[in-house]
Amino acid sequence: MSLIPDITELLARARADLRMGVPVVLTDDAGLSVLAISAESLTAQRLADLRGIGEAPVIAITVRRADTLKARAYDGDLARVTIPADADLGWVQAVADPSDDLNAPLKGPLMTERQGSASLHRIAIALTKSARLLPAAVVMPIEDGRGFAGSNGLTLIDHARAAPHLTERSPLHEIVAARLPMEVSEAGRLHVFRPEDGGEEHYAIEIGRPDREKPVLARLHSACFTGDLMGSLKCDCGPQLRGALAQMGAEGSGVLLYLNQEGRGIGLANKMRAYFLQDQGFDTVEANHRLGFEDDERDFRLGSDILKSLGFKSVRLLTNNPNKIAMMERTGIEVTERVALKVGENAHNRDYLATKAAKSGHLL
Ligand SMILES: Nc1nc2c(ncn2[C@@H]2O[C@H](COP(=O)(O)OP(=O)(O)OP(=O)(O)O)[C@@H](O)[C@H]2O)c(=O)[nH]1
Numbered sequence: 182m183s184l185i186p187d188i189t190e191l192l193a194r195a196r197a198d199l200r201m202g203v204p205v206v207l208t209d210d211a212g213l214s215v216l217a218i219s220a221e222s223l224t225a226q227r228l229a230d231l232r233g234i235g236e237a238p239v240i241a242i243t244v245r246r247a248d249t250l251k252a253r254a255y256d257g258d259l260a261r262v263t264i265p266a267d268a269d270l271g272w273v274q275a276v277a278d279p280s281d282d283l284n285a286p287l288k289g290p291l292m293t294e295r296q297g298s299a300s301l302h303r304i305a306i307a308l309t310k311s312a313r314l315l316p317a318a319v320v321m322p323i324e325d326g327r328g329f330a331g332s333n334g335l336t337l338i339d340h341a342r343a344a345p346h347l348t349e350r351s352p353l354h355e356i357v358a359a360r361l362p363m364e365v366s367e368a369g370r371l372h373v374f375r376p377e378d379g380g381e382e383h384y385a386i387e388i389g390r391p392d393r394e395k396p397v398l399a400r401l402h403s404a405c406f407t408g409d410l411m412g413s414l415k416c417d418c419g420p421q422l423r424g425a426l427a428q429m430g431a432e433g434s435g436v437l438l439y440l441n442q443e444g445r446g447i448g449l450a451n452k453m454r455a456y457f458l459q460d461q462g463f464d465t466v467e468a469n470h471r472l473g474f475e476d477d478e479r480d481f482r483l484g485s486d487i488l489k490s491l492g493f494k495s496v497r498l499l500t501n502n503p504n505k506i507a508m509m510e511r512t513g514i515e516v517t518e519r520v521a522l523k524v525g526e527n528a529h530n531r532d533y534l535a536t537k538a539a540k541s542g543h544l545l
Pocket residue numbers: 401402403404405406415416418421442443444445446447452455456465469499500501502505543
């Protein structure tokens with residue numbers, strides 16, 4: 182028996198470190214080691230400390246952000262941007278954060294590295310994404326990563342052990358379920374699911390006692406603090422949430438999964454950064470790209486994991502999003518019917534809904 186944390190536990194620790202602005206050490210089988218620190222959590226002092234330790238750091242960004250900055254992404258999905266010796270913290274943060282792209286554009290061209298491996302940089306970006314930070318990391322080569330991590334008390338992540346965990350989703354376990362009388366139905370029941378990797382919990386709200394042998398009226402709803410709770414007019418989430426629950430109440434049965442994938446999986450801080458860009462004239466998809474994200478960073482497979490663990494095999498899915506339907510079918514949940522959910526259009530979200538139809542294939 183050992184109390185040494187396993188790779189899942191180390192990755193959870195690394196995410197917390199990055200959020201706090203603490204560097205982590207990444208190593209690979211070829212003997213390479215780097216220090217990685219989240220660009221948005223970097224401080225001037227930490228940048229100076231890094232420079233005092235070793236070779237020139239780079240800032241690793243996704244190809245989406247690189248395209249916006251017109252930087253060459255020699256590594257395909259990412260670019261390693263050289264940080265000039267005289268660049269200050271503001272320069273590093275401007276590479277990561279698009280808020281000032283229009284106001285104070287970076288003076289280019291940005292130089293990017295093409296020699297050497299980018300695999301540790303890829304892990305660093307994946308970690309910042311899963312920590313719901315801007316997808317950008319300052320990365321600096323060091324000697325003897327294992328020794329450095331040990332002597333500085335830093336989290337050490339091994340590439341070969343970590344890589345599979347960053348693409349595979351973590352198993353979910355039901356923690357508790359209890360009766361929840363609701364306005365739409367007194368026969369409500371809330372189930373809480375917790376992943377093994379220390380990530381967000383997700384919820385399932387059962388209405389009535391749906392027959393497991395028949396297709397259940399189901400909704401996969403992604404968290405939207407602004408729409409679900411604040412009555413935001415920028416999207417249609419609140420009316421969709423209430424509309425879905427009302428229909429389940431009226432039919433007497435259904436299951437609504439409330440997935441904590443705020444902002445299509447980028448987190449609320451990044452979604453608000455996207456809103457700031459939308460006020461500068463970019464649409465919802467362009468804003469995600471300028472931040473360095475894909476259009477949609479959600480993993481709907483966890484929806485089918487939850488449905489299966491509740492014993493459901495087939496659904497009548499309340500959605501306008503064809504990707505949700507495709508993902509259900511691919512992961513073994515049959516979609517016998519798509520039930521349209523067209524509610525809540527207003528003057529503020531008309532363009533947003535039109536963009537989703539034009540660029541993300543949403544059904545009208
Ligand atoms: N990044 C980003 N996320 C947004 C924006 N507006 C809303 N969201 C998020 O988009 C998600 C919408 O979730 P859903 O309603 O489940 O998804 P959908 O893809 O529209 O599919 P259906 O509603 O089922 O048709 C929520 O996580 C919101 O927080 C935006 O402008 N940018």
